[in-house]
Every structure is written in structure tokens, then in C-alpha cells.
Amino acid sequence: MTALALTKAPSRRANASLLERGWKVPKVVTAIASPLMVLALWWATAASGVFPSQILVSPERVVSALVETWQLGELSTALGATFYRLAVGFGAGTLLGLAYGVAAALFRPIEDYTLPFFTVIRTVPTIAFVPVLILFFGIGETFKILIVAKATFFPIALAAVEGVRGIPQRYKDVAQAWRLPLPDTLRKVIIPAALPDVVTGVRLGLGRSWGALVAAELIASEVGLGQMMELGRQMFRMDVVFVGVAITGLVGFGLDRVLRSAETRLSRWKAG
Amino acid sequence: MTASIKSLAKAWALPLVLILAWHIASLQGKSAAYAFVPLSDIWASAVDLLNGGELAMHLFASVSTALIGLAAGTLAGIALGTAMALSRTVDWLIGPIYHALRQVPTMGLIPIIALWFGTGEFSIKLLVAIAAFEVMALNTCEGLRGVENRYRELGHVLTLNKVETFTRILFPAAFPQILTGLLQATSFAWIATVGAELLFTVGPGLGVIMERAQLAMRMDQVIVCLIFIGAMGYATNRLCVAIGKHALRWRK
Numbered sequence: 001m002t003a004l005a006l007t008k009a010p011s012r013r014a015n016a017s018l019l020e021r022g023w024k025v026p027k028v029v030t031a032i033a034s035p036l037m038v039l040a041l042w043w044a045t046a047a048s049g050v051f052p053s054q055i056l057v058s059p060e061r062v063v064s065a066l067v068e069t070w071q072l073g074e075l076s077t078a079l080g081a082t083f084y085r086l087a088v089g090f091g092a093g094t095l096l097g098l099a100y101g102v103a104a105a106l107f108r109p110i111e112d113y114t115l116p117f118f119t120v121i122r123t124v125p126t127i128a129f130v131p132v133l134i135l136f137f138g139i140g141e142t143f144k145i146l147i148v149a150k151a152t153f154f155p156i157a158l159a160a161v162e163g164v165r166g167i168p169q170r171y172k173d174v175a176q177a178w179r180l181p182l183p184d185t186l187r188k189v190i191i192p193a194a195l196p197d198v199v200t201g202v203r204l205g206l207g208r209s210w211g212a213l214v215a216a217e218l219i220a221s222e223v224g225l226g227q228m229m230e231l232g233r234q235m236f237r238m239d240v241v242f243v244g245v246a247i248t249g250l251v252g253f254g255l256d257r258v259l260r261s262a263e264t265r266l267s268r269w270k271a272g
Numbered sequence: 273m274t275a276s277i278k279s280l281a282k283a284w285a286l287p288l289v290l291i292l293a294w295h296i297a298s299l300q301g302k303s304a305a306y307a308f309v310p311l312s313d314i315w316a317s318a319v320d321l322l323n324g325g326e327l328a329m330h331l332f333a334s335v336s337t338a339l340i341g342l343a344a345g346t347l348a349g350i351a352l353g354t355a356m357a358l359s360r361t362v363d364w365l366i367g368p369i370y371h372a373l374r375q376v377p378t379m380g381l382i383p384i385i386a387l388w389f390g391t392g393e394f395s396i397k398l399l400v401a402i403a404a405f406e407v408m409a410l411n412t413c414e415g416l417r418g419v420e421n422r423y424r425e426l427g428h429v430l431t432l433n434k435v436e437t438f439t440r441i442l443f444p445a446a447f448p449q450i451l452t453g454l455l456q457a458t459s460f461a462w463i464a465t466v467g468a469e470l471l472f473t474v475g476p477g478l479g480v481i482m483e484r485a486q487l488a489m490r491m492d493q494v495i496v497c498l499i500f501i502g503a504m505g506y507a508t509n510r511l512c513v514a515i516g517k518h519a520l521r522w523r524k
Contacts, residue, residue, distance in 0.1 A: 030363075034369055037365075038369055054387065055387065112282040114286055116282075116283035120502070123459075123502070123506040123509040124498070124501065124502035124505050125463040125467065125501065127379070127463065127467040128466050128470075128505075130470060131470070131482050131494045131497075131498075132486075132491075132494055132498055134486055135491050135494060207377075211377030211378065211379055211380070212379075214377055214379055214380045215377070215379035215380075215467055218379065218380075218383070219470060219471060226380075229380070229383040232383065233383040241384055242384075244380075245380055245381065245383065245384055248376050249372065249376035249380070252376065252377060
């Protein structure tokens with residue numbers, strides 16, 4: 001998406017709401033008022049019995065489904081399997097993406113021979129690789145880990161290429177003047193200087209791979225968060241589906257938060 | 273000229289090597305040819321699907337699904353984004369819920385959509401619309417909020433009313449970001465179309481015939497579908513980048 005990021009970030013000063021109305025309410029109230037209202041509305045609608053429970057379950061039922069799946073160990077098993085796939089695929093995708101990105105930015109032949117092809121592959125929706133990978137590897141772990149790795153690799157590789165290319169020439173000149181060997185140049189100059197860009201790519205990659213993993217688990221899985229939701233759907237267990245969707249959202253939000261704070265810290269460090 | 277031919281040759285080297293490797297793998301006995309289907313089979317199945325007009329029909333169906341979802345999602349997204357940026361009340365009421373829902377990956381909503389709206393073609397379009405909607409609402413809202421105060425002050429000096437302020441000042445100033453959002457939404461709409469078609473496997477569509485081919489273990493057809501889905505993704509991406517560069521060239 002780098003090429004699409006054409007707009008500047010909104011300036012801080014202009015961030016206040018438009019058409020100021022001049023009444024101030026504490027931020028906590030504005031943040032939780034509407035979710036509480038929705039919760040109340042949800043609870044009331046479910047209690048009224050207008051919709052059958054396959055369509056709308058009460059909030060209590062969702063909470064009890066959460067407790068139940070947790071106590072039965074279903075939820076922890078599902079989360080364990082999902083996080084394992086995410087960790088392995090994301091780890092592999094990150095390392096490979098970083099290594100490839102740095103190599104392609106530093107060595108012209110690597111860029112010339114591989115970057116055009118990779119730029120094309122990057123635009124193919126990750127999920128479209130699912131049927132091919134299933135035919136190759138079956139519906140086991142391999143195909144899901146590869147999907148996560150694919151979703152991770154490209155944003156990180158391209159961010160690393162951009163990051164290394166953006167390093168001021170004088171940094172490289174200094175490294176050369178000190179006759180630093182390549183490993184030291186990488187460790188002490190190239191990687192730290194490219195890090196802020198790379199972290200942005202890592203954040204993008206993590207978001208994409210989380211979505212791709214959940215989708216892959218919905219399509220074919222014996223265990224996992226996506227499989228739990230799919231099974232809940234097939235058995236018309238709306239409560240279980242709600243628990244799954246809520247956890248999917250919370251995990252996505254949490255992962256993004258962690259990397260966003262790393263990103264802010266690093267870009268501040270780069271600017272300072 | 274020679275330089276560009278050279279770089280073109282370099283760009284094609286890796287895909288050609290991979291195709292050659294695939295070909296060699298397909299020659300290693302029956303079990304290998306099961307996964308690495310011979311190139312001739314892939315070619316035959318491409319010709320077959322193209323000649324019957326079948327592929328064109330499914331491609332057209334997928335593209336129209338993507339466009340319908342994109343249009344609906346874009347309109348709804350611009351409407352909500354504008355409302356959240358201009359009205360504090362809307363921002364209070366809907367903002368937190370919108371941001372909470374946005375955290376769920378689009379594909380993760382499929383089980384709920386399937387329970388509420390069934391597994392028909394409407395659900396596919398709805399999912400595509402949601403994917404476009406989320407990006408558009410965010411970019412519209414941030415674009416409008418980011419309009420510099422001096423532009424707004426200018427509107428004040430010229431005693432523009434609310435509608436004029438919006439059409440003459442706020443919207444044009446926020447346009448670059450709204451366009452950026454639209455270009456992103458276009459990519460997302462295609463991804464969501466393919467994903468939803470694979471998952472729901474209903475109606476005509478490239479993702480649908482791809483999933484059916486996978487269930488029938490027809491690697492040749494799966495590869496043909498993948499190539500067309502990839503080509504569409506690539507073309508969309510290039511088109512969006514070009515439109516973005518062209519439309520926003522004045523900002524340089």
C-alpha cells in the first residue's frame with residue numbers, strides 16, 4: 001500500500017471536531033456511553049424474544065458461552081492452535097521478508113531479477129492461494145503457516161527495501177570510511193536506520209496475516225479460532241460465534257496496538 | 273531502449289525459471305504430476321474454460337460483485353465518515369461502535385453474516401460492501417477532520433453557510449484522502465470478493481469455480497483461476513496507483 005499512502009497525516013491543531021458546539025463532556029463518557037447504550041438495546045431486544053436465539057442471543061448467553069468454552073478447554077485449545085500458526089508463519093515471514101528486503105536494496109542484481117516478479121505476486125489476494133496450497137499440502141498445518149508467511153512476507157520485504165533505500169548516503173559513507181565489514185555495517189548502520197520503516201511494514205504484515213489466518217481456518221481446519229466459529233455457525237450456536245468474533249477483534253486490536261506503540265517510539269527516536 | 277529490454281529480460285527470468293522448474297517437477301513420475309500438473313494440462317484447461325465462455329462469465333460475475341459491493345460500501349462509508357467528522361453527536365453514538373467493529377478482520381465476520389443473511393450471493397456482496405465501507409468511513413472522517421483551520425476560517429470570512437462550507441471548502445480539501453481511501457477500498461473489495469466466493473461457494477464467480485476445482489482436485493483449473501484472479505488484482509492495483517498519481521499530481 002506504500003504507493004497509495006499519498007496523503008499527509010492530518011495536522012494536530014486541526015484535529016478538533018468541526019463546527020464546534022461549545023459543550024464539553026469528559027472523554028470517558030463519550031467513549032463508553034454509546035457501547036453501553038448498544039449493550040442495553042441488545043439486551044432488551046434479546047429479552048423481548050422478537051428474534052429466535054439462532055439469530056440473536058442475549059449478552060448473558062454470550063458471556064456464559066465464553067465461560068463454558070473456556071472451562072471445557074475448547075477456547076484455549078483453539079487459541080493455542082491459532083497462535084502457534086500465527087507465531088511460526090509470522091516469524092518466518094518476518095525474517096525472510098527482512099532478509100530479502102535488505103538484500104534487494106543493497107545488491108542491485110537481486111532487485112533486478114526478483115523485485116518485478118514479487119511486486120506482481122504481492123497484488124494477488126493471499127486468500128486466492130488457499131486452494132492451491134490445500135491441493136499441495138492438504139488441510140494440515142503447513143498450508144495455514146504458509147498463508148500467514150505469505151501475508152507477512154510482502155509488506156515487510158517492501159518496507160525493508162524502502163527503508164534501506166531511504167538511508168542517507170552519508171551513513172553508508174561513514175561505514176565505508178571506517179572499513180566496517182558487511183555484518184557490522186548491517187548490524188550497526190543499515191538495520192537500525194531502516195528500523196522505523198520496517199516496523200510499519202511489520203504492523204501491516206501482522207494485520208494482514210491475522211485476517212488471512214482466520215479466513216484460512218474458516219475454510220479448512222480441525223482446530224482453531226476460525227474453526228470454532230465455523231462449527232458454531234453450522235450448529236446455529238450464535239453465542240459461540242459471537243465469542244469467536246469478539247476474540248478475533250480483540251486479538252487484532254491488541255496486536256496492532258503493540259506494534260503501533262513501537263512504531264511511534266521508533267519514529268520519535270529517528271526524528272530526535 | 274536496450275536498457276529497458278535488458279531489465280525486462282531480467283524481470284522475466286525468475287518466472288521463467290519457476291515455470292521450467294514446475295515443468296521438470298511434473299515429469300518426475302505419476303505422483304509428482306498429481307500436484308505439479310503438466311503445463312500442457314493447464315494450457316488445455318485454460319483454452320477449454322476460455323472457449324466455452326465460462327471463464328469470461330465467472331470473471332464478469334466476480335467483477336460485478338466487487339463493483340456493486342464497492343459502490344454500496346463507498347457511499348455508506350462516505351456518508352458515515354462525513355457524519356462522524358461534522359457532528360459530535362454522531363461521533364459519540366457511532367464512533368466507538370464503528371471503531372470496535374473495524375478491529376475484526378472482514379473475513380472474520382463471515383460466520384455472523386452467514387447466520388443472519390444466509391449463505392447466498394447477497395452475503396458475498398454484503399461482505400465486499402463492509403470491506404469498502406470500513407476504509408471509506410475512516411479516510412473520509414480523517415480527511416475532513418484534517419482540513420486546516422485557515423481554510424475553515426476563510427469560509428467563515430466569506431460567510432458561507434454550512435452546505436457551501438462543505439461543498440466548497442471541506443470536501444475539496446479532504447478529497448485527496450478520500451481518493452486514497454477509495455483506491456484502497458478498490459483493492460480490498462477485490463480481495464473480499466475472492467475470499468467470500470471461496471468461503472460461500474455460491475453463484476457464479478472466479479472464487480467459486482476455484483473452490484469447486486479444488487474440491488474436485490483439479491489443480492489445472494485451480495492454477496488457471498489463480499492466474500486470472502492474480503491478473504485482476506495486479507491490474508486493479510496498477511490502475512489505482514496510476515489514478516492516484518494522476519489525480520493528485522498537483523500536490524507535488
